[in-house]
Amino acid sequence: xxxxxxxxxxxxPFEQRKSQSQSNEIDQGVTHKLQKLLAQSGLGSRRExxxxxxxxxxxxxxxxxxxGDRISTSDLIxxxxxxxxxxxxxxxxxxxxxxxxxxxxxxRNDPEGRPSVFDRLPQLKSSRWxxxxxxxxxxxGLLIFTTSGELANQMMHPRFQIEREYAIRIIGQLTSEQxxxxxxxxxxxxxxxxxxxxxxxxxxxxxxxxxxxxxxxRNREVRRMFEKLGIAVSRLIRVRFGPIRLPSxxxxxxxxxxxxxxxHQIMALFLKGxxxxxxxxxxxx
Numbered sequence: 001x002x003x004x005x006x007x008x009x010x011x012x013p014f015e016q017r018k019s020q021s022q023s024n025e026i027d028q029g030v031t032h033k034l035q036k037l038l039a040q041s042g043l044g045s046r047r048e049x050x051x052x053x054x055x056x057x058x059x060x061x062x063x064x065x066x067x068g069d070r071i072s073t074s075d076l077i078x079x080x081x082x083x084x085x086x087x088x089x090x091x092x093x094x095x096x097x098x099x100x101x102x103x104x105x106x107x108r109n110d111p112e113g114r115p116s117v118f119d120r121l122p123q124l125k126s127s128r129w130x131x132x133x134x135x136x137x138x139x140x141g142l143l144i145f146t147t148s149g150e151l152a153n154q155m156m157h158p159r160f161q162i163e164r165e166y167a168i169r170i171i172g173q174l175t176s177e178q179x180x181x182x183x184x185x186x187x188x189x190x191x192x193x194x195x196x197x198x199x200x201x202x203x204x205x206x207x208x209x210x211x212x213x214x215x216x217x218r219n220r221e222v223r224r225m226f227e228k229l230g231i232a233v234s235r236l237i238r239v240r241f242g243p244i245r246l247p248s249x250x251x252x253x254x255x256x257x258x259x260x261x262x263x264h265q266i267m268a269l270f271l272k273g274x275x276x277x278x279x280x281x282x283x284x285x
Contacts, residue, residue: 031070034060034077037086039149040093043079044130046153052079092263093148096121096129097244100143101252106134120255121145132156133164133217133241141166141238142246154270155242161215163196165240166222168210169203170231178229182212186225193221207234243269 038049038058050067052058058065059078071077077084100106104115114137121129130152132144146152155162174182185194193216201209214222223233239246244266250256258266 031072034065034069034071041086045149093146095258095263095266096145096255098143098255099250099252100135100140102138102140105137106131136220139236142241162242163213163215165213167237167239168233169207169235170233171206173208186228188224193225
């Protein structure tokens, strides 16, 4: 998937084909961790599935499930009394890139009734969209959605240190001391936060643009770092998540669903051999 080739939504329904490296038949004798397969089946992240299991909302063959249970494709799984079709990895997940505008919330439930990014996405019958990371109400830029909770977990988990790159507009100009402070660490209420890199990108008048890279996704982290320096952020745009850049053709409010070969590349990048996906060389997205 190259930067100079737009990812255009297909005009045909999304087709799910089996990988050639996989068997045509699933071995029903093979068992898998319950929470892992529930996440793969598009019901949410692994953490969310573990919470449902602990709450007694999941059953296996009529019995309440517990953490650590293993299942096969022959088992009857219900989540909140809803029968679940288990995905053992033979079906590709769906992935969507979305250019979130300001003024939308990354949540399905909002007491204030604000517009939700999930209202923009295609309706699903047997799974649900999982947002890979969040952007606050006043932040725009790249959001990635998938039906694979396992993929979402791999891309969001803190131990993988996935880079997030932001374009940041402020009023005024950072001093060299402030830029050093931002890369050495700022003390926030929930711990030290720092940029791996920050560079000036020019601007007009009193408005200056900077690009910064951070490896965390805490709530309003970038804005709070600048607020600690007494500087207000007037525009904040996520332009990159890991190796995936916000496509130049994807204007605010637009979304693009990836094609099958592009989904394979994402899986190869982030799942590295799990679910049967392998790739000797993957182009930078």
